[in-house]
Amino acid sequence: MKAIYLNGHGGNEVVQIGARPAPERRPGEVLIRMRASTLNQVDLYMRNSGAGITHALPQTMGIEGFGHVAACDDHAHVQVGDAVVIHPGISCGHCEFCQRGDDVLCTRIALVGEHRDGAWSEYVVVPADNVLPAPSYLTPFEAAALAVTHLTAWRMVVTQGQVKAGQTVLVFGIGGGVSVAALQIAKALGAKVIVTSRHAHKLERAQALGADLGIHTPADDVVKSVMAFTGKRGVDVVIENVGEAVWGDAMKSLVRGGRLVTCGATSGDQPPADLRRIFIRQLQILGSTLGNLQEFKDLLAFCEQHHIRPVIDHIYPMDQVHTALDVMSRAEQFGKLALDLTAEEMNPIIYN
Missing domain, CATH: 3.90.180.10 (Medium-chain alcohol dehydrogenases, catalytic domain)
Known part of the structure; x- marks a missing residue:
């Protein structure tokens, strides 16, 4: 063959x-x-x-x-x-x-x-x-994409991030498959979604998919933009797969008790821990990879219900x-x- x-x-x-x-x-x-x-x-x-x-x-x-x-x-x-x-x-x-x-x-x-x-x-x-x-x-190509990127995003957003309607989610690096899938799933759940990208055209595509705010990095300051959008509160959940390069902004963008969910480290896997911020603000750092069989079944049903493509x-x-x-x-x-x-x-x- x-x-x-x-x-x-x-x-x-x-x-x-x-x-x-x-x-x-x-x-x-x-x-x-x-x-x-x-x-x-x-x-x-x-x-x-x-x-x-x-x-x-x-x-x-x-x-x-x-x-x-x-x-x-x-x-x-x-x-x-x-x-x-x-x-x-x-x-x-x-x-x-x-x-x-x-x-x-x-x-x-x-x-x-x-x-x-x-x-x-x-x-x-x-x-x-x-x-x-x-x-x-x-289509066959859309269906094929569900088993990795959308399943990975599902576990990050739903299982680990526990995103609920009305919450605010920050997704780093929009354009990649997992980030786009996280945007789609979070919006279908009723959340507000902020996305970041170095490319203006990717932010435009994301906003056409429902993103509530696009942050053009590095020209726009991520933390200042997030705080302006949330009334200085911060976001409930951060979804990221970039790692070291965005870790500081990710931590500072979270509300007290917020959750940072990561599934990758394309820019490096040794970010500063910032332990004082973690324990004083009682942040949760959660790792995530792929998803289990039941999560895949739940994802398929969710996609059917919300007609996610x-x-x-x-x-x-x-x-x-x-x-x-x-x-x-x-x-x-x-x-x-x-x-x-x-x-x-x-x-x-x-x-x-």
């Missing part, structure tokens, strides 16, 4: 497009004919080094996707031909975290596209529990994945960069 895979670490020279062995389905698993996926920061990280993530080369890339069921067990909850999305976290089902329903914290979790072969291929096999019906109103910036064919990776590395997109995974089969799979 045709796939996009890594044969080393470095730049785009290690990202290959060609033949890979087709996966073999076992009982309890679902074989999916892939249609669409989107790019995520972890794809760049796996290409660059993959340091700290146990994996073996060559490895197919891609952490999530949309496709159609090609083969499954007779009594599975899906049927051949169904349109489905993949939850990328494959958990053990037995550790204390799986037992309490928070499988994203599983001690032996294996993520598609990180610890095992990914979804940037014509076919992928995952456990049946990790396959969910795709929302019928979305992930923002797709551009769609690339498989053979243009290098261009797509370059665009992501320069943070030029607003929303998601998508891959069209349809291709003439190199080695057709014969189903029983």
Whole structure:
């Protein structure tokens, strides 16, 4: 089958497009004919080094996707031909975290596209529990985006941030997939949302999606802008994945007892702690990554209810994945960069 895979670490020279062995389905698993996926920061990280993530080369890339069921067990909850999305976290089902329903914290979790072969291929096999019906109103590319960026934003905004109607949320770095998803979810919950960006056109796009205030950095002072908007109160929740570069502004923008939720550190992972501010103002600092299976089900239902559509910036064919990776590395997109995974089969799979 045709796939996009890594044969080393470095730049785009290690990202290959060609033949890979087709996966073999076992009982309890679902074989999916892939249609669409989107790019995520972890794809760049796996290409660059993959340091700290146990994996073996060559490895197919891609952490999530949309496709159609090609083969499954007779009594599975899906049927051949169904349109489905993949939850990328494959958990053990037995550790204390799986037992309490928070499988994203599983001690032996294996993520598609990180610890095992990914979804940037014509076919992928995952456990049946990790396959969910795709929302019928979305395009394949929109549906594919839900499993990482929107699920990550859902856990940040809803589970960790506990955002409620009437509260105010500050989202750093609007334009990236998680930040745009956080804006959409927070607005659907009835919150006011402030966004930041270095690019005026991204702020305009965000305000068209419902953002209540756009802060153009570094020309505009984030803290002063937040305090002016909130009447010197501060925001209830900060959503950020930038890390060190924005940490000081994030902390100073919070109301007393406010919550800072972080899922990334693209600008550095060693920010000043500012412990006095944390304990005097009783702030909460919460880490967040992806989301569990129940959260994914809740997200899908929420998107259906509020008709949320992930923002797709551009769609690339498989053979243009290098261009797509370059665009992501320069943070030029607003929303998601998508891959069209349809291709003439190199080695057709014969189903029983």
